[in-house]
Amino acid sequence: MRKRVAILGSTGSIGTQALELIATNPERFEVVALAAGGGNPALLAQQAIEFGVPLVAVAKASAAEDVQLALYAEAQRHGYENGDHRVPRLLAGPEAASDVARVDCDVVLNGMTGSVGLLPTLAALEAGTTLALANKESLIIGGELVTGAAKPGQLVPVDSEHSALAQAMRGERREDVQRLIVTASGGPFRGRTRADLANVTPEQAMAHPTWDMGPVITINSATLVNKGLEVIEANLLFDIGYDRIDVVVHPSSVVHSMVEFTDGSTMVQASPPDMKLPIALGLNWPDRVPGSAAACDWTNPTTWEFFPLDNEAFPAVTLARKAGEFGRTGPAVFNAANEVCVDAFVAGHLDFLGIVDTVGAVLDEHLGDPDVARQDMTLDGVLGADAWARTRAAQLVEQR
Ligand SMILES: NC(=O)C1=CN([C@@H]2O[C@H](COP(=O)(O)OP(=O)(O)OC[C@H]3O[C@@H](n4cnc5c(N)ncnc54)[C@H](OP(=O)(O)O)[C@@H]3O)[C@@H](O)[C@H]2O)C=CC1
Ligand SMILES: CC(=O)[C@@H](O)[C@H](O)COP(=O)(O)O
Numbered sequence: 001m002r003k004r005v006a007i008l009g010s011t012g013s014i015g016t017q018a019l020e021l022i023a024t025n026p027e028r029f030e031v032v033a034l035a036a037g038g039g040n041p042a043l044l045a046q047q048a049i050e051f052g053v054p055l056v057a058v059a060k061a062s063a064a065e066d067v068q069l070a071l072y073a074e075a076q077r078h079g080y081e082n083g084d085h086r087v088p089r090l091l092a093g094p095e096a097a098s099d100v101a102r103v104d105c106d107v108v109l110n111g112m113t114g115s116v117g118l119l120p121t122l123a124a125l126e127a128g129t130t131l132a133l134a135n136k137e138s139l140i141i142g143g144e145l146v147t148g149a150a151k152p153g154q155l156v157p158v159d160s161e162h163s164a165l166a167q168a169m170r171g172e173r174r175e176d177v178q179r180l181i182v183t184a185s186g187g188p189f190r191g192r193t194r195a196d197l198a199n200v201t202p203e204q205a206m207a208h209p210t211w212d213m214g215p216v217i218t219i220n221s222a223t224l225v226n227k228g229l230e231v232i233e234a235n236l237l238f239d240i241g242y243d244r245i246d247v248v249v250h251p252s253s254v255v256h257s258m259v260e261f262t263d264g265s266t267m268v269q270a271s272p273p274d275m276k277l278p279i280a281l282g283l284n285w286p287d288r289v290p291g292s293a294a295a296c297d298w299t300n301p302t303t304w305e306f307f308p309l310d311n312e313a314f315p316a317v318t319l320a321r322k323a324g325e326f327g328r329t330g331p332a333v334f335n336a337a338n339e340v341c342v343d344a345f346v347a348g349h350l351d352f353l354g355i356v357d358t359v360g361a362v363l364d365e366h367l368g369d370p371d372v373a374r375q376d377m378t379l380d381g382v383l384g385a386d387a388w389a390r391t392r393a394a395q396l397v398e399q400r
C-alpha cells in the first residue's frame, strides 16, 4: 500500500526535496495534498499537476487567482481538456494549510517556516495522522500543547539532528540514556569573535557551509539560534532535561547528533549532509527507504572534527536554554522575536549582532513579567505571547 502524503510548504527547501524523493519512489508514496504560502504560484501548480494532486492550498488569498491560472496553464500543458476532473481543487486563506493538515492521509509533512506552522501541526495531530515534522518552530512554541496532542509515535522528527537522535535511541531503554549531544556546523562565522561579527552582511550570513536551506533557517544557523531552537526541540521530543543536552560544533555536518548511554557508550548517526535521508525516514517511519541518500565514503582518508561551542560570540544557545527552562510562553517569545529580527536583518534594518541582542532583551522583559509566570499554557496564551514579542521586537529594532 502506498503511503498517502500531504505536504505543507511544498515549494520550499524541505517540500521540494520531499517531492524529489517521492518522484523516485512512486511505488511507496502518493501525494494527496499540497500547501504553500503563495510566493511561487507556477511552481506550486507544476508540482500539483506533475504529481496528480487532488487538493492544493495557498495561504495568501491574494495569490489564489494566480495559482488558479497557473493550474489551468499547467493542466493545458499536460493535455487536459477543459473541465477535466484532474485539475486540483484550490483552497485559499490563512486556514488553508490547517485544512490540508486535516485531510484523510497517512502522513502530513510540515515543511512550512515559522510559528505559522503551529495550527497546522495541531490540526494534523488532532486528526490522528502521523506528523513528519520539519517545522520545528511549531513544536518549540506549542510545547506541551503539541507534545500533549501527539499519541506515542505520531510525531516523527525530520530535523536532521533529531532524526539522528531518534535513530540512535531506537530499541534502547530510556533509563539507559545519559545525555544527548546535538551537533552544530557552527555556521559561516565559526571561529569569529563577537567583535568580528559586527559588520557581517546578510549575503555572508546566507552562505551556509554545509546545507542548502531556506533563508530563515540559514540565518538562524549563522546566529546559532537554530541550535538554540534545536536544544528546546530535543527537550520536548525526548523528554530529557536541559542539563543533559549538550551542543558540540562539528563543521562538516556528517555526524548529525549522538546519544551517550549510562555505560559510557556513544551512538553516532552519520551520513553526508542530505535532508532526503531524514525526510524519507519521516515519511516512511519506522521503516527506512533504501537509496534515500548517499552513505559515507570510507575509501578516502576521513577526519571528523568536534569543538566546544563559543557561547560568548554566539550566546543564542544559552538564551534558548533560558527560554526553554522557563517553559510556557518563553520559547514562543524567543522564536517570534527572532523571526522579526531575521526579517529586519535581511531587509538591512538591523545589524547581525542586533538579532540575538534584541531577542535577549524581549525575552528578559517577558520572563520578568510576574503575570507571565502565573499563566497556564494555552493556545491563546502562546498566540498572544507570539504577537506581543513581534510588536516588542519591532519597537526595539526601530530604536536600535
Ligand atoms: N531546509 C532544510 O534543510 C531544513 C529545514 N528545517 C525546517 O523546516 C522548515 C522549512 O524550512 P525550509 O524548507 O528551509 O523553508 P523555505 O523557506 O525554503 O520554505 C518554506 C515553505 O513554507 C511555505 N509557507 C510559508 N507560509 C506558509 C503558509 N502560511 N501556509 C503554507 N505554506 C507556507 C512557503 O511557501 P512559498 O514558497 O509560497 O512562500 C515554502 O513552501 C523550517 O521550520 C526549518 O527550520 C529543518 C531542518 C532542515
Ligand atoms: C539540516 C538541518 O537539520 C539544519 O537544522 C542544520 O542543522 C543547520 O545547520 P547548523 O548546524 O549550522 O544549524
Ligand SMILES: [Mn+2]
Residues within 6 Å of the ligand: 159, 160, 161, 230
Ligand atoms: Mn537541524
